[in-house]
Amino acid sequence: MNKKLNKAIAGLLGVVALSAVSSQASAFSATSLGTFTGATITRNDATPFKSWSDYGANINFGWVHTADWFKLQVGSSADITAGNTFNVGFKLTGRGTSQPLNTGGFSIWTSGTAATVEGGGFHEYNQVRGPNDGGKTTNNNIGNVISGSNGWVGYAQNGLSFTNGDGDPVANGGAWNTSSPYLTGGAASSVGGATLDLYGLKAGYYLIGLGGVCPDNNAGCISTSPASRHYTFSVSTAAPVPVPGAVWLFGSAMAGLVGFSRRKLAA
Numbered sequence: 342m343n344k345k346l347n348k349a350i351a352g353l354l355g356v357v358a359l360s361a362v363s364s365q366a367s368a369f370s371a372t373s374l375g376t377f378t379g380a381t382i383t384r385n386d387a388t389p390f391k392s393w394s395d396y397g398a399n400i401n402f403g404w405v406h407t408a409d410w411f412k413l414q415v416g417s418s419a420d421i422t423a424g425n426t427f428n429v430g431f432k433l434t435g436r437g438t439s440q441p442l443n444t445g446g447f448s449i450w451t452s453g454t455a456a457t458v459e460g461g462g463f464h465e466y467n468q469v470r471g472p473n474d475g476g477k478t479t480n481n482n483i484g485n486v487i488s489g490s491n492g493w494v495g496y497a498q499n500g501l502s503f504t505n506g507d508g509d510p511v512a513n514g515g516a517w518n519t520s521s522p523y524l525t526g527g528a529a530s531s532v533g534g535a536t537l538d539l540y541g542l543k544a545g546y547y548l549i550g551l552g553g554v555c556p557d558n559n560a561g562c563i564s565t566s567p568a569s570r571h572y573t574f575s576v577s578t579a580a581p582v583p584v585p586g587a588v589w590l591f592g593s594a595m596a597g598l599v600g601f602s603r604r605k606l607a608a
Contacts, residue, residue, distance in 0.1 A: 368461030371410035371484075371548060374576060377429060378417060381577040385436060387569045391562075392552030393446040393468065393498065399558045400506040402465035402479055403448070408552040412457045413576060416544025421454050426525055426541045430579035431497065433551065433572055434534035442570035446498025446511075446535055447551040450486040451523050457546040460484035466550060468496055469509050469516065477507045486548060491521055494547065497530050497537035500554025501562065529582060538579035549574075 374382050389407045396402040415427055431449065435441025448468045452458070460483040471492025472480040486492040495517030502512045515530025515537045526541020553570055555562040 368459065369405050369410055370459050371412045371457065374411050374413045374549075376414040376417065377427070377576050378420070379427070379578050381575060382413075383576075384411070384574045385571070386574070387571045388442065388445070388552045389568055390442070390444075390553035390570050391555035391557070393448075393550070394500065394503060394505075394511070394552070394554045395557045396465040396506070397557065400465070401503050401511075401556045401558070402506050403468050403550055403552060405460075405464055405466055408466075408550050410459070411549040411551065411574075413547045413549060414456075414545075415542060415547060420544035423544075425544045427544065428526070428538070428540045428579040428581070429542045430536065430538045430575075430577045431549075432534055432536045432575045432577070433497070433499075436571040436573045440567045440570055442553055442572035444498075444500030444554045445552065445570070445572055446496060446500060446554045447537075447549055447574070448496040449494040449537070449539075450480075450483065450492050450548045450550075451494055451521075452485045452492075452546045452548065453487050453523065454545050455485055457486075457548045458484045465506070467505060467507050467509065468498075468511055468550070469493065469505070470507065479507065484548060490518060491523070494518055494521055494524055494542075495528060495530075495537055495539065497535040498554050499532045499535045501556055501559050503556035503559060527582075540579060540582070 386409060388409045392404045392407040394401055396404045416425055433445045433447050435443045463482045465479055467479040470477055470480055471490055472483050472486055473488045474490050497515035504510050514532050517528040518524060523543045524539055529538045
């Protein structure tokens with residue numbers, strides 16, 4: 342009797358242990374990048390060559406358990422309370438010469454004024470949507486990211502363009518949420534290294550998912566070996582948007598026209 346009871350208890354404990362392992366396996370954790378208040382934050386690390394863009398054949402979602410996840414606080418607690426804004430530049434580039442991440446991408450989400458927590462219970466994520474956005478469900482368990490389109494802020498990637506499993510186009514370059522209340526001043530992106538400059542980004546908490554860009558169904562993808570690629574990810578103050586040269590020329594022309602009119606009137 343005691344032997345049977347011991348076996349039953351052991352079996353029950355085994356099931357509980359397996360459940361705990363399964364639960365842990367389906368969750369993800371995010372490394373804190375600290376607090377950005379103007380000084381540059383730099384992270385050197387490595388990530389799989391296709392973790393931002395590939396989940397199974399012809400699906401091309403991000404892969405939660407192999408992508409790198411980071412938490413970032415923008416502004417101090419006082420800045421968050423006051424609703425202050427920052428111009429923030431995010432940049433992802435390959436590092437080293439032996440196996441740099443030459444084609445990489447990252448997505449940015451926000452939990453607003455609530456500190457970001459990790460997520461769990463899912464395997465894939467949509468690079469360009471927030472949770473519960475438009476009836477799509479791939480990001481429902483991404484953590485406490487704000488629901489709807491406001492939860493997603495933007496992305497940048499310098500790999501191949503593709504369409505993910507929700508039918509969303511993910512272009513080489515960058516995109517951002519033009520209606521987000523957390524991005525008040527616009528944005529700019531570049532392809533030379535995945536770069537996204539966000540102007541008027543509200544102080545608050547942000548979640549970043551990062552990885553290599555290699556769509557599963559694209560034969561033009563980078564070599565699959567080595568699997569791990571090295572990168573540098575930085576958060577810095579975004580430079581002001583340069584004024585196009587044509588604007589200066591137009592201003593000079595107007596000044597000349599005003600001067601000519603004055604001389605004509607004086608004559």
